[in-house]
Amino acid sequence: MNPETHAVIEDVVRTAYGRLIAYLAARTGDVTGAEDALSDALFTALQKWPADGVPDKPEAWLLHVARNRMTDTARHRQVSERYEQVLQQIAEEAQMVADTREYFPDERLKLLFVCAHPAIDESARTPLMLQTVLGIDAARIASAFLVSPAAMSQRLVRAKSKIRDAAIPFYVPDPPEWNTRVAFVLDAIYAAYTSGWDSLMETASTHHAMAPEAITLGQMLVQLMPGEPEALGLLALMLHCEARRSARYTSEGEYVPLDKQDIALWSQPMMEEAEKHLRMAAALKRMGRYQLEAAIQSVHASRAVTGRINWPEILMLYDGLVRISPGIGSLVGRAVAIGQAGQPAAGLAALEELPPHRIVTYQPYWATRGHLLLLLDRKAEAQEAFIRAASLTDDPALREYLFKLKNNCAC
């Protein structure tokens, strides 16, 4: 096939896939139907465009073909009169988009709210977003989330049937529902950022298989809800973490902890963008979990300027964070900050308050415990904690680093 046409199709898919799915699904309530119709339309495009040339408005063309396909399916199924009206409306809108300079309505925000709906199984929300909004295939999502491809496909199929059969509405919620529903959307996007590697603390996490996609979703969300400070906070958090990607390993593949990273390897533009979003969020004057987490990363980032880490400030931010979001990650992060701010015994005491069932397989707990015990000169116990931490990570470089820490306690 003509590589130029292929490039055009790829480009349309990249920029318009989510918009087309969102548009079709928002009108029919049927995500699977929308996906089938669109993949049919794309297949037709692959056959026709090389010969006929790429149409003036590829999205309108795809919308038109997809709609025809949905009409065919509807005829076989003898659907309700309302459904036929919906298809008629889609046809008219597709025509209108084709005739004018206008772009068809952007329904992606509604689709994001549907994907992160509380009625959808939590483990399906993020994969659903990645697949429907960004068009990522199920097999890649499965690897990122460390589940089998068959199980992931099944999970996605089940979630989409639920949307259709339970008639989960495509709409943007109003306050007071807004805040809780936005939190689901934010959490699902953040889960995409940390996918498959949630045994690592986010700042230390190295293998973010879906990180660029999560940032794309975060940027989309900020565009779609510009007045929401937490969306800005989430994007700032992801950008700050992502800015350090190339500093996390040496060229030999050795793991480098955050406080030892070479600041010259941090991405200045990403850090600046993160700071910009954080300032915009602050101007909206409503604090939240993601803004606090981003602020903590911002303090780490300022080491690039000041040459030191302001641990008392980080501790203050963690104090705020555990009040609104006492997750295991923030509680352990707070213990690190207490220890680094000059009180290792108090840090260790904070760690030991955590319920045993939550820490037994939580790697950052054991690594932190090792660090604090080492600061307290309790070397034998520190060694044990580092060994435990090493056995709980799925990052071989981090495992090696933790064993090195353990060996360093020996002297």
Add this chain to the structure above:
Amino acid sequence: MKYALLYIESKPQFDRRNDPAFMGAWVAYIESLRAAGIFVAGAGLQSPETATTVCVREGKRHVHDGPYAETKELVGGVSIIDVPNLDIALEWAARSPAAGYGSVEVRPVLPTPPPSK
């Protein structure tokens, strides 16, 4: 639900077991399986050259030296763990040292028949 984790290694990877630093990671990993209360059984296996294979055909016993079949990849060891579902089994498989240099095959185990009275 019980799963068998089969640790698949190449021959050079298999030979690293003589390095105590390398084996430390395995000892720690197995210890974590125990600490999480999910370890059912398991063992590392000696090399295929130590194997002797036996079969019985038409009443005749056949014994030969070595493994059933020569392959590039071999099973270095096996753990049986008891966890609620496949996702958790995969999480543990990914943490094993073998996941980082070889691979881990995760297979559900058939239910054991109840003991006869």
